[in-house]
Amino acid sequence: ETGVTQTPRHLVMGMTNKKSLKCExxxxxxxxxxxxxxxxxxLELMFVYNFKEQTENNSVPSRFSPECPxxxxxxxxxxxxxxxDSALYLCASSQVSENTEAFFGxxxxxxxx
Amino acid sequence: xxxxxxxQPGMFVQEKEAVTLDCTYDTSDPSYGLFWYKQPSSGEMIxxxxxxxxxxxxxxxxxxxxxxxxxRKSANLVISASQLGDSAMYFCAMTRMDSxxxxxxxxxxxxxxxP
Numbered sequence: 041e042t043g044v045t046q047t048p049r050h051l052v053m054g055m056t057n058k059k060s061l062k063c064e065x066x067x068x069x070x071x072x073x074x075x076x077x078x079x080x081x082x083l084e085l086m087f088v089y090n091f092k093e094q095t096e097n098n099s100v101p102s103r104f105s106p107e108c109p110x111x112x113x114x115x116x117x118x119x120x121x122x123x124x125d126s127a128l129y130l131c132a133s134s135q136v137s138e139n140t141e142a143f144f145g146x147x148x149x150x151x152x153x
Numbered sequence: 154x155x156x157x158x159x160x161q162p163g164m165f166v167q168e169k170e171a172v173t174l175d176c177t178y179d180t181s182d183p184s185y186g187l188f189w190y191k192q193p194s195s196g197e198m199i200x201x202x203x204x205x206x207x208x209x210x211x212x213x214x215x216x217x218x219x220x221x222x223x224x225r226k227s228a229n230l231v232i233s234a235s236q237l238g239d240s241a242m243y244f245c246a247m248t249r250m251d252s253x254x255x256x257x258x259x260x261x262x263x264x265x266x267x268p
Contacts, residue, residue, distance in 0.1 A: 071254060082157075083244070083258040096255060128196055136254045141188055144198035 043067065046131050046145035053121065054153055061116040061148045063131030069143075071136045072114040074106060077128040077147070089114060090136055121152045155180045157245050157259035164264050166235045173220070174230040174262045176245030185247055187228040188256065189219065192242040201243075204228055235266045 044065045053059050065072060074086040088096035089108040103125075105117040114131055128149050134142040156179040166172035178187065189201040204212045204219045212219045220229040228247075232239055245259040 073255065082260045085255055085257070088255050130196075130198060132198070132256070134254060141200040141203055142256055143200065144190075147196040149196065 044131060044133055044143050044145035046129075046148050048148060049146065050149045050151075052151045052153060053118070055121060055123075057121075058117070058119040060118065061129055061131075061150075063114040063116075063145055065112055065114075065131075065133040065143070067133055067135075067143060069133035069135050070111055071134050072108060072111070073132040073134075073142065074114065074116050075130040075132065077130060079127075083130070087116075118150075121150075123152050126150055126152045155182070155185070155247055155249070155257050157247055157257055159245055159259035159262050161262045162260070164262055166232075166239075166264065166266055168237060168266055168268050169234055171231060171233045172235055172264065174232070174243050174245075174264065176228045176230065176259060178226050178228060178245075178247050180226075180247065180249075182249045185249055187219070187221070188246045188248070189217070189228075189230045190244045190246060190258075191239075192244060192261070194241070198244070202230065232264075237266050237268060240264060240266045 047062045071090045076084045086100045087106045092108050103120050107115040128147045130147045131145045132142040158177045185206045187204045191199045202212050202214045202217045202219050204221045211221050216233045218231045242261045242263050244261045246256045248256050
C-alpha cells in the first residue's frame with residue numbers, strides 16, 4: 041500500500057461506546073496530524089505529532105485521545121462522544137523539514153448516535 | 154496568528170472554460186507556504202499546487218496555476234479548461250515554514266462544472 045490509509049472508512053457509535061480510529065502512512069514522513077471536518081465548517085486541526093511527540097493540541101476535549109506509537113501509525117481513541125462530534129476525521133502526514141505538501145487519508149466518517 | 158479566507162462558498166463554470174477561485178490570507182510570518190487542495194465527494198484531500206512566499210514566479214501544475222499577489226496577500230487558484238471531474242470542494246491552506254509545520258485551511262469553495 042502507498043500513501044495514507046485510514047480505517048475504518050465509516051463508523052457509527054453510541055455515546056457510551058469506546059472506539060479507535062487508525063491511520064497509517066507509508067511515505068516515510070516524520071509528522072502526522074488529525075483534522076476534524078464538520079459540515080459547513082473549515083477543517084479544524086486537532087493534534088500534531090512530530091517525530092512521535094505531540095506538539096499541538098488545539099483545545100480538544102479529553103474524550104478524544106491520540107496515540108502515536110511510531111512515526112508510521114497514528115490512532116485517535118474515542119470515548120463518551122457527543123452527537124456534535126459527528127464529522128469526517130482526516131489524518132495527514134508530512135515531512136516537516138521540507139517545504140512540501142501534507143498527504144491526507146480518505147477519512148473516517150463518524151456518526152455518534 | 155494565521156488566517157485563510159475564501160469568500161466564494163459556491164461557483165459554477167461551464168465545461169472547457171477557465172475559473173478562478175479566490176483565496177486571501179493573513180500572516181505576520183516572513184516565510185510561509187500556500188497550498189490548494191481538492192476534496193471530491195469521497196472525502197480525500199488531494200494536493201493540487203504549492204506556492205512558497207519567496208517564490209518569484211507563480212506556481213503551475215498542468216491545468217492548475219496559482220495567481221500569487223504577495224502585496225495583496227492573495228493566492229487565487231486558476232483552473233483552465235474545466236472538466237466535469239473538477240466538480241469538488243476546493244480548499245486554500247497555508248503553513249509557516251519552520252518546525253511547527255501545520256496546515257491551516259480556509260472554509261472552502263464548492264465548484265460545479267456544467268456540461
